[in-house]
Amino acid sequence: MSLESVMVTGIVLFIIGASGFLLRGNAIVLLLCIEVMLNAVNLILVGFARYLYGTEGQVFVFIIMTVSAAEAAVGLAIVVALVRLFGTADMTRINLLKG
Amino acid sequence: MSLSSFLWILPALPALGVLVNGFFGTSWRERKIASVSVGSVGLALAFALVFAADLFSRLPGDRRLSMSLYRWLSDGSLTVDLGLFLDPLSMVMVFVVLFVGFLIHLYSAGYMKGDPGYRRYFVFLNLFIFFMLLLVLADNLVLTFVGWEGVGLCSYLLIGFWYEKTSASDAGRKAFVVNRVGDFGFLLGILLAAVVFGTVNYGEIARLLGSDPAVAPGITAAMALLLFLGAIGKSAQFPLHVWLPDAMEGPSPVSALIHGATMVNAGVYLLCRISPLLEAAPAVFPVIASVGLATVLYASLSALGQRDIKRLLAYSTVSQIGYMFVAVGCGLYSAGMFHLMAHGIFKGLLFLAAGAVIHALDGRQDLEEMGGLGKELPGVSLTFVAGTLALAGVFPLSGFFSKDAILWGSLGRYGLLFWIAAFAGALVTALYSGKLLAAFLGEKRFEGSLHRPGTVVVVPLLVLALSTLAAGLPGLPLFTEETFFARFLGMPAHTFLAGEHTLEGVLMVSQLGLIVIVLCAAARFFTVSRKAPVSEALASGFGVDRLYERLFVRPLKTMARFCFSVIDSRFVDGLVNGFGALSMALGTLVAGYQSGFFRRYAASLAGGAVALIALSVWFQGGF
Amino acid sequence: MDTLVFWILAGTAVLSALAVVVLKNPMNSVVALLVTLLVTAGLYLQMGAFVIALFQVILYVGAVLVLFLFVIMTLDLKSSRERPVLSPRGLAAAFTAGIFFIAGAGWFASRGGFFPKTAVSPGVPGNGPGIREIALDLFTGHLLVFELASVLLLAAAVAALVIVRKERSRP
Numbered sequence: 001m002s003l004e005s006v007m008v009t010g011i012v013l014f015i016i017g018a019s020g021f022l023l024r025g026n027a028i029v030l031l032l033c034i035e036v037m038l039n040a041v042n043l044i045l046v047g048f049a050r051y052l053y054g055t056e057g058q059v060f061v062f063i064i065m066t067v068s069a070a071e072a073a074v075g076l077a078i079v080v081a082l083v084r085l086f087g088t089a090d091m092t093r094i095n096l097l098k099g
Numbered sequence: 100m101s102l103s104s105f106l107w108i109l110p111a112l113p114a115l116g117v118l119v120n121g122f123f124g125t126s127w128r129e130r131k132i133a134s135v136s137v138g139s140v141g142l143a144l145a146f147a148l149v150f151a152a153d154l155f156s157r158l159p160g161d162r163r164l165s166m167s168l169y170r171w172l173s174d175g176s177l178t179v180d181l182g183l184f185l186d187p188l189s190m191v192m193v194f195v196v197l198f199v200g201f202l203i204h205l206y207s208a209g210y211m212k213g214d215p216g217y218r219r220y221f222v223f224l225n226l227f228i229f230f231m232l233l234l235v236l237a238d239n240l241v242l243t244f245v246g247w248e249g250v251g252l253c254s255y256l257l258i259g260f261w262y263e264k265t266s267a268s269d270a271g272r273k274a275f276v277v278n279r280v281g282d283f284g285f286l287l288g289i290l291l292a293a294v295v296f297g298t299v300n301y302g303e304i305a306r307l308l309g310s311d312p313a314v315a316p317g318i319t320a321a322m323a324l325l326l327f328l329g330a331i332g333k334s335a336q337f338p339l340h341v342w343l344p345d346a347m348e349g350p351s352p353v354s355a356l357i358h359g360a361t362m363v364n365a366g367v368y369l370l371c372r373i374s375p376l377l378e379a380a381p382a383v384f385p386v387i388a389s390v391g392l393a394t395v396l397y398a399s400l401s402a403l404g405q406r407d408i409k410r411l412l413a414y415s416t417v418s419q420i421g422y423m424f425v426a427v428g429c430g431l432y433s434a435g436m437f438h439l440m441a442h443g444i445f446k447g448l449l450f451l452a453a454g455a456v457i458h459a460l461d462g463r464q465d466l467e468e469m470g471g472l473g474k475e476l477p478g479v480s481l482t483f484v485a486g487t488l489a490l491a492g493v494f495p496l497s498g499f500f501s502k503d504a505i506l507w508g509s510l511g512r513y514g515l516l517f518w519i520a521a522f523a524g525a526l527v528t529a530l531y532s533g534k535l536l537a538a539f540l541g542e543k544r545f546e547g548s549l550h551r552p553g554t555v556v557v558v559p560l561l562v563l564a565l566s567t568l569a570a571g572l573p574g575l576p577l578f579t580e581e582t583f584f585a586r587f588l589g590m591p592a593h594t595f596l597a598g599e600h601t602l603e604g605v606l607m608v609s610q611l612g613l614i615v616i617v618l619c620a621a622a623r624f625f626t627v628s629r630k631a632p633v634s635e636a637l638a639s640g641f642g643v644d645r646l647y648e649r650l651f652v653r654p655l656k657t658m659a660r661f662c663f664s665v666i667d668s669r670f671v672d673g674l675v676n677g678f679g680a681l682s683m684a685l686g687t688l689v690a691g692y693q694s695g696f697f698r699r700y701a702a703s704l705a706g707g708a709v710a711l712i713a714l715s716v717w718f719q720g721g722f
Numbered sequence: 723m724d725t726l727v728f729w730i731l732a733g734t735a736v737l738s739a740l741a742v743v744v745l746k747n748p749m750n751s752v753v754a755l756l757v758t759l760l761v762t763a764g765l766y767l768q769m770g771a772f773v774i775a776l777f778q779v780i781l782y783v784g785a786v787l788v789l790f791l792f793v794i795m796t797l798d799l800k801s802s803r804e805r806p807v808l809s810p811r812g813l814a815a816a817f818t819a820g821i822f823f824i825a826g827a828g829w830f831a832s833r834g835g836f837f838p839k840t841a842v843s844p845g846v847p848g849n850g851p852g853i854r855e856i857a858l859d860l861f862t863g864h865l866l867v868f869e870l871a872s873v874l875l876l877a878a879a880v881a882a883l884v885i886v887r888k889e890r891s892r893p
Contacts, residue, residue: 008827009732012736017742019816021701022698023743024743032742032752032755035759035782039759039762042762042774046774047769049771055855055856055858055859056859058771058851058856059860059863059867061774062777063864068782069781069786070874070875070878074882079797080793094697095696
């Protein structure tokens with residue numbers, strides 16, 4: 001297990017999460033993809049923390065987790081409000097602007 | 100404290116009239132406006148008389164007053180000042196402008212009563228006097244040109260005074276444009292003078308020409324011809340005369356002042372002013388004389404064919420100025436200026452009287468409908484007859500002396516053939532004078548009753564009629580070049596056939612006799628048979644207008660239409676509208692960014708993030 | 723041995739992440755995410771970051787994922803007419819992404835890996851920092867960040883409450 005392999009794994013996971021974010025339309029799934037991306041970033045950070053001295057890498061990961069939890073909460077609240085308003089969670093069909 | 104430093108008062112007074120009437124006169128009654136206007140000119144006349152007295156009291160060589168107001172342009176080698184200069188030549192002009200101008204202002208006060216543009220009229224009239232004085236008093240070519248252009252502008256404004264009438268505004272435009280052709284020559288002449296002499300001041304040019312004749316005569320001739328072109332335009336000589344008959348669309352006092360007495364004389368004045376230039380290039384004289392002679396014949400014949408009384412007088416003006424040009428072309432400046440003064444007075448009189456007649460007839464101007472006016476309007480008719488006799492050149496009116504001097508001079512300078520042609524012109528003049536007289540004799544040919552003119556209108560007529568009688572006096576004594584007038588003027592005189600007094604006397608008497616005979620015959624002919632067969636050619640001025648229309652006006656109009664519909668509409672408007680369309684397109688493009696499509700937002704986020712990261716890595720040198 | 727475990731875990735993580743993206747039913751996606759999170763926790767353990775693995779399981783799996791489950795169960799989601807990700811278009815997109823990735827990786831490889839050989843240390847032998855060290859660092863060196871994070875959590879809680887509240891109609 002080398003740093004490069006950890007990084008490669010992280011990058012691949014991030015790309016998967018990003019593509020999923022761009023390709024899917026369901027609001028919940030979008031949030032899930034965000035979580036995937038964040039996890040990928042955490043993985044890379046922990047990898048760096050492992051290979052360099054110090055505690056800062058893990059502290060940073062901790063904070064990221066906190067933020068991610070907060071964001072998931074608010075995001076889900078928004079999804080609930082959206083579904084209540086539009087009756088669907090499909091983001092591609094929700095458009096009030098005249099474009 | 101010499102009088103010179105007060106020269107500026109002369110043009111300042113009418114300018115003051117313009118400002119006062121222009122800014123404050125919008126709510127004044129007619130009487131107040133007129134008094135300001137007439138008063139300013141009257142005061143200027145009084146001052147002019149003071150200056151004249153001063154000039155008279157001096158010795159012949161010392162007769163000049165000059166002052167320099169302001170250094171206008173200065174470019175190392177060339178300086179142009181706002182300078183005023185009064186010598187006998189300009190004194191004559193100033194006198195004509197202010198005397199006739201004052202009487203015309205007075206006449207207008209009554210004539211234009213009730214016209215909605217009363218204030219505008221007097222503002223323009225005063226403005227004209229201002230520019231005319233500037234023209235006459237200027238001591239250099241450039242300032243003269245300023246006055247020249249200014250009077251052209253006022254002429255345009257006043258011809259088209261009743262601008263709601265299309266014919267009037269067209270006539271104004273025509274006058275301005277035709278003048279422009281002459282002005283082009285004038286301007287080129289000024290530029291040439293500036294380049295060759297390094298100065299445009301009359302006095303300095305005269306000095307340079309006198310002391311150093313190293314300037315090639317070809318150049319001076321070219322300069323003289325260019326300035327002569329300007330004179331042709333302003334004085335309505337052939338072929339730039341076409342604007343004057345149409346200019347009769349303006350009110351009669353305007354025709355009297357601008358197109359009878361003052362502005363059209365500006366060309367003659369200019370030629371006299373540049374006499375040193377002419378003397379240095381003597382080849383130009385025959386050109387001037389021939390143009391003048393051709394104009395005399397052309398215009399007098401055209402005058403014969405006119406039915407409208409004002410148009411007849413207009414053509415007559417053209418031909419009389421031709422006589423002045425003939426005089427200058429013979430080198431007889433004093434004869435030309437004398438005729439200028441005499442003509443200014445009697446032509447002004449004729450136009451004013453014609454105006455009174457037209458007004459009395461409720462706007463009718465056709466000669467064939469006039470007759471027997473002598474019984475109905477005795478005062479006006481008397482003055483009109485006086486003017487007509489002066490025009491024909493009958494002794495002892497002023498026209499006799501001046502015309503005689505010119506004819507004698509032309510015989511001496513250019514010989515018998517020339518004299519015959521000039522005298523023929525005088526005979527035709529007598530013919531159409533007879534036609535004019537017929538309006539006042541014989542039986543009544545008009546219908547309806549007449550409006551008697553008011554006192555304010557009649558008084559100037561009487562004054563001018565008396566002046567016509569008196570104006571002949573400076574032309575004495577006869578038989579010499581040393582008339583009072585010539586001595587006052589003090590310009591170089593060329594004497595021809597000096598001493599041939601018997602010939603001169605015989606000629607004078609026989610000329611007079613022939614003229615009187617022709618005059619009476621024509622008067623009787625036109626009184627009796629008014630429907631005289633007059634050819635179309637004469638009436639239309641030999642078709643010159645039509646020729647110009649086809650040659651110049653139509654192509655220009657087509658070009659203008661083209662410019663408007665193609666270049667202006669498509670290119671210019673297209674460009675301007677294109678910018679608007681471009682902005683709108685850009686806006687729509689940017690607005691599309693806010694589409695509400697979620698996926699697009701996400702994609703742009705991702706793309707933007709990638710770009711930013713790539714940029715930052717690039718700048719860190721990481722690649 | 724070590725490497726084998728790593729690659730198994732890493733492979734599982736990638737596959738389950740793909741499942742999150744590809745599966746149509748959101749419920750299935752949530753379950754796939756669960757697998758991803760657990761496997762990542764395993765990776766953390768392998769790298770010696772016990773604290774982080776602990777928090778991964780407690781926070782992510784225990785709180786966030788459960789929240790997702792609650793919301794999905796509560797909402798009555800109609801099946802949407804999305805275009806399935808495994809459609810030809812999606813596959814084409816994946817293919818393109820794959821090409822880019824390989825190109826990028828190849829370029830990095832040609833320059834001798836991600837890092838210059840000297841910069842990376844061989845790694846801390848044994849385990850990483852324990853909870854004691856992390857706590858010390860967090861509450862002393864990075865106290866401000868900690869406080870800000872707590873404020874953020876408070877704000878998020880309030881925000882979630884406000885967003886979800888029903889409009890009260892005025893009489």
